[in-house]
Amino acid sequence: MLKPFLRLLLKTLFRVEVQGDRNVFGDPRTLIVANHESFLDGLLLGVFLPVDAVFVVHTQIASRPLFRFLLRFVPHLAVDSSSPLAIKQIVRLVESGRPVAIFPEGRITRTGSLMKVYDGAALVASRTGATVVPVRIDGAAQSYFGRLAGVFPRRAFPRMRIAIRPPQRIPMPALPSARLRRRRAGELMRHILLDMLVTTRPPRTLYEAFLDARATFGTQYRLVEDIRLQEETYGSLLKMALALARLTARLSAPGETVGVLVPNAAPALGLLLGLSLGRRVPALLNYTAGPEGLRAACQAADIKTIVASRTFVEKAHLGPLLAAVPEIRVHYLEDLKAGFGLADRLWLLWHLAFPRRAALPQAPEDAAAVLFTSGSEGKPKGVVHSHASLLANVAQIRAVADFTPQDKFMMALPLFHAFGLTCGALLPLVSGCQVFLYPNPLHYRVIPELVYDRNCTVLFGTSTFLGNYAKFAHPYDFGRLRYVIAGAERLAESVREHWLDKFGIRILEGYGVTECAPVVAVNVPMACRNGSVGQLLPGIDYELEPVPGIVEGGALHLKGPNLLKGYLLFDQPGVIQPPPAIRPGWYATGDIASVDADGFLYIRGRLKRFAKIAGEMISLEAVEGLAASAAPDFIHAAATRSDAARGEALVLFTTAPELGRERLLATARALGLPELAVPRVIRRIDALPLLGTGKTDYQSLKRMAEEIPA
Structure with a gap:
């Protein structure tokens, strides 16, 4: 009688919803693993799962008076994690044929994310061959039974969800030592x-996710700040x-792709959300292209149609850029305000009270935004994301x-950059960061000062931008930073070392492509x-396709929920084309990569950035690495x-005034690189041409190389 009563009570108070297949617990050896959000987690699993599981509880928890009383009604095994016998006790319990539930984190989350995962549960699963059933608990952390006070707003009775995932197994790894x-x-x-x-x-759609975050954090929660130093809630x-x-809505039709030409500022986020809820697809235009x-x-x-900011167009001198597309209607945000009349104000008041009614019907798989590839290797392509x-x-x-x-992001990368859109706009909007x-x-001088002044964490x-910030920053400017993340280009070793030496901060390098959001x-x-x-993000699968002439690694293909819907191409305007792939649902990145035994990904170079010299494949990125080793303080x-004798010839562009072939040859011998990787043509320039995203403009370099007399 107690279990049905508790189920009814919890369902009434917390509107608990159980999702997933409840018939996955049939294996006599079943290990249920769940994330740990609150002190209610064990009760939720015990009441709502269709099996009577034995819960593994730490002896410290079991010894507390309240829990000691409650555990009298729950099958449990109290173990001391510091005891070498703890694993053996759990193994015997699983082998006895009773379902066992365990929280691999060993403690309740204090961040809202997954905490450290202890090895014990996995070792039990691999030793016993048990079926592992993952169960997600969602919402309990926001209750007063969680430990997120001061991090997330807490509510007395938040909605809770239990999601049961398909069963899996963890085979015993074939490695030489037990450790x-x-x-x-x-x-x-x-x-x-x-x-x-x-x-x-x-x-969910983007607008629905935004409204869910607003419901979590409250209308008055301060979220976005820009150079006006005015915080938007x-x-x-x-x-x-x-x-x-x-x-x-007066300027475009539902489903239409609308160009957006605005700077990094709070109104840009409002415009993206406004277009999205009206079922328009914002296309983030690269104004540096x-x-x-x-x-x-x-x-x-x-x-x-393009929606732009007149102030931004004037200050950034983008008038000639817009003059290049005279056939497109350009509407300025500053002019639109004048057309907001009484009927519009009444409509606004009504929908501020009922914001979900303002959105036109959409599905999560519908197009949500169009980004454009950088054009570093050809004409820009429109990348459609849902x-x-x-x-x-x-x-x-x-x-x-x-x-x-509690974190505050500094985002100076433009929103037309996929990195800037996802991490600078969408992530804060839906997470409360x-x-x-x-x-x-x-x-480069202003941004470090702002990081310090606005308490960014x-x-x-990009590597280029981070390297320049480090040159001009005071050692204390970055004292509050918890994460410094580099992407969009390979992180230079000199930049990594500079940050570590000057600020004591380890830069965390990542990898992304616009087609993967990114x-x-x-x-x-x-x-x-x-x-x-x-390591690859969760939910992403990969495959390495062998490439003739390349020994280490292969062409990287990806599959995951973050892949694009398709491309918009110059020769077929407005028609979404599937991306190149080894099979449907995959994406060919065009990168050469390798993956080590622990799942860490290494990018060896672009497939297009390999030169075939005298029949040998030479990585241009390896050539750049060679130059960086020979002259580490330069770019x-x-x-x-083209080369009539060898097919192709290497050209090195460098800012090093005295870097010559002899020094490159000596460095190549020390690094074990072939002589074919040492350029015969070296050109000194004051600065490399860059795209607006901070990436090197290889199209311009290619043209410059071809113009050099043979």
Whole structure:
């Protein structure tokens, strides 16, 4: 009688919902593993799961008077995690044929993310061959039974959800020592739990996810700040989004792709949300791509309307850029305000009270945004992402990184950069992490000062930008930073060492592509290896395709919930084309990569950035690494030009004034590189050409290389 009563009570108070197949507990040897959100977790599993599981409880918890009383009604095994006999006790219990429930984290989360996963549960699963059933508990952390006070707002009766995932197994790793086997099994368990967090995310649109976050944190929660030094709340952002949705509805039709040309500022987020809730697809235009790049992007996405900021266009001198597309209507935000009349104000007041009614019907799989490839290797392509793919990447990032509402991001990467959109806009909007938006990443003196002045704890940037910030920053400017994450280009070893020496901060390198929304892999404090770009995010599968002439690694193919819907191409405007893939549902990155035994990903170079010289494949990135070793305090980039005798010839562009072939040859011998990897043509330049995203402009370098006389 007690169990039905508790089930009814909890269902009434917390509106508990159970999802998933309840018939997965049939194996006599079943190990139920769950994330640990609150002191209610054991009760929730005991009452709502369809099996009578034995709960593994730490002796310290079991000895507390209240829990000692409650545990009298629950089958349990009290173990001391410091005892070498603890694992044997749990193994015997599993082998007895009774389902066993355990929390591998060993403690209640204090960040809202997954905590450290102990190896014990995984070792039990691998020793016994038990079926592992992952169970996600969601919502309990926000109750007064959780431990997120001061981190997340707490509520008396939050809605709770229990999601049962398909069963899995953890085979005993074939490694030489018990310590290595235990560690590898523990890592497999961690990945099972991370995948569980991503796959159990609720299906939502961007606007719905924003409204859910507003309900969690409250209308007055301060979220976004920009160079006006004015903080915008969830309430003011909602008001902005609704007003802009009303105004832009007169300029475009539902389903239309609308160009967006605005700087990093709070109104940009309001515009993105406004277009999204009105079922318009914002296309983030790269204003550094030049007239030809803008024209190609607008044609590929079939853009007929651009919404821009007049102040930004004037200050950034973008008038000639817009003049390159005279056939496209340009509407300025400053002008739209004048058309907001009494009827619009009444509509706004009504929908501020009932914001979900303002959104036009959409599905999570519908197109949500269009980004454009950098154009570093050809004409920019429109990359169409759905609501689901963008929010999947946000969920993947939150699963591996313990960002909390106590963090404040500094985001100077533009929103047209996939890194800037996902990490600088969407992640804060749905997670409650605060963000400072700055419009120009090239202000190397200003940004470190703002990081210090605005108490930022997370900084995103490219290797080039981070290297320049370090040059001008005071050693104390970055004293509050918890995370410094580098992406978009390979992290230079000199930049890594500079940050470590000057600030005592380890830069965490990641890897992403616009087509994956964009983060694919990232080093985090819990799993970091220098030289790699980290482990793949949960939910992503990979395959390496052999490439003739390349011994180490292969062409990287990816599959996951964060993949694009398709491309918009210059020659077929407005028509979504499937991406190149080895099979449907996959994406060919065009990168050469390798993966080590622990799952860390190493990017060896772009497939297009290999030169075939005298029949041998030479990585241009290896050539750049050679130059960096020979002259570490300077910037280098390699390109190719046609060569009648060898097919292609290497050209090295460098800012080092005295770097010659002899020094490169000596360094190559020391590094074990072939002489073919040493360029014969070396050109000194003051600075490498860069795209607006901070990446090297290889198209320009290629043209410069071809212009060099043979």
